[in-house]
Amino acid sequence: MNQETRGAVLIFNPGAGGRRGVTPEALVGALAESGFRAEYRPTACEEDLDRVLEGVTGPVFVAGGDGTLRGVALRLLGRPGAQLAPLPMGTSNNVAATLDLTDRTLDLAHAYRDASTRPLDVGRVTAPWGDDVFLEACGCGAFAELLCAYRPDEPKSPLRAVGALVSTLTSFEPLPLALAVDGEAHPGEPATVLEVMNIRATGNGLRLATNADPGDGLLDVVRVDALNLAEWVASLAALARDEFETLPTVQTLNARQVEISYTGQVFHVDGEVRPAMPGVTGQVRIEVQPGALTLLLPRESVQ
Numbered sequence: 060m061n062q063e064t065r066g067a068v069l070i071f072n073p074g075a076g077g078r079r080g081v082t083p084e085a086l087v088g089a090l091a092e093s094g095f096r097a098e099y100r101p102t103a104c105e106e107d108l109d110r111v112l113e114g115v116t117g118p119v120f121v122a123g124g125d126g127t128l129r130g131v132a133l134r135l136l137g138r139p140g141a142q143l144a145p146l147p148m149g150t151s152n153n154v155a156a157t158l159d160l161t162d163r164t165l166d167l168a169h170a171y172r173d174a175s176t177r178p179l180d181v182g183r184v185t186a187p188w189g190d191d192v193f194l195e196a197c198g199c200g201a202f203a204e205l206l207c208a209y210r211p212d213e214p215k216s217p218l219r220a221v222g223a224l225v226s227t228l229t230s231f232e233p234l235p236l237a238l239a240v241d242g243e244a245h246p247g248e249p250a251t252v253l254e255v256m257n258i259r260a261t262g263n264g265l266r267l268a269t270n271a272d273p274g275d276g277l278l279d280v281v282r283v284d285a286l287n288l289a290e291w292v293a294s295l296a297a298l299a300r301d302e303f304e305t306l307p308t309v310q311t312l313n314a315r316q317v318e319i320s321y322t323g324q325v326f327h328v329d330g331e332v333r334p335a336m337p338g339v340t341g342q343v344r345i346e347v348q349p350g351a352l353t354l355l356l357p358r359e360s361v362q
């Protein structure tokens with residue numbers, strides 16, 4: 060691809076957790092050396108993206124974490140020619156980690172000198188609370204409850220995270236869920252976690268779907284049985300070893316379409332919470348939209 064005179068837009072989240080002294084000016088300079096005339100369009104909050112991305116097509120470099128990438132991705136959906144170019148600068152960077160974008164932000168901007176495109180699937184959700192789109196994952200159970208207890212809209216706090224973990228683990232009851240995958244019913248015991256994943260990790264780098272590929276046109280359904288204390292400990296140890304899917308308490312299925320019974324339980328969509336709606340019943344329907352977005356990535360990271 061000849062990138063010598065390509066115009067582009069740079070989105071830079073000054074509040075992203077992994078910024079470490081990187082500036083938008085330094086990124087514009089590095090991208091210029093990589094062959095992109097990147098115009099930096101400042102944003103003070105996610106809502107500003109509506110204004111700065113109006114009518115934008117072509118490459119959009121996103122310096123930020125998963126929240127910033129989600130904000131840009133949702134606005135580029137359905138725009139022909141738009142390309143999402145991640146420059147991971149967040150705390151967890153789950154999407155970037157799945158794409159093997161592990162270089163430092165500025166080094167990565169230089170690596171775009173030799174860039175190439177690849178498709179990125181998204182998950183589409185139709186639920187009693189409304190319609191949603193996810194890049195990472197959507198699910199219910201202990202992780203969604205934990206995120207809800209943590210209150211992700213408030214400033215990050217390790218102390219609040221510990222409090223949320225303790226309150227969730229001591230009060231959580233496994234959910235008796237009806238699950239259908241590509242139209243086939245999967246009866247099972249109550250579940251501790253049910254996650255529909257597009258990438259390998261969600262939350263604070265929880266690698267629940269070790270082998271997920273965000274461009275294969277499939278979602279990974281990860282279901283965890285009710286756990287006793289020893290199994291909780293084994294699960295955490297397996298997560299740390301990146302072997303979560305090998306646990307006997309975990310089932311993983313590939314799916315194009317998933318239906319989960321809804322009895323008002325808390326869900327999460329990427330890093331956002333969809334709070335409990337007591338008394339409401341129905342279905343949560345989740346479908347993959349293959350290649351809904353186009354990624355622009357350094358060629359060395361495109362398999």
Ligand SMILES: Nc1ncnc2c1ncn2[C@@H]1O[C@H](COP(=O)(O)OP(=O)(O)OP(=O)(O)O)[C@@H](O)[C@H]1O
Nearest residue numbers: 075076102103104123124125126127149150151152
């Ligand atoms: N374009 C933007 N400009 C300014 N602020 C933004 C923008 N997009 C999102 N934000 C705000 O910044 C917060 C943090 O962003 P982000 O999630 O990208 O960083 P992080 O939390 O450090 O990374 P990660 O989600 O990978 O752990 C978001 O929750 C949102 O409130």
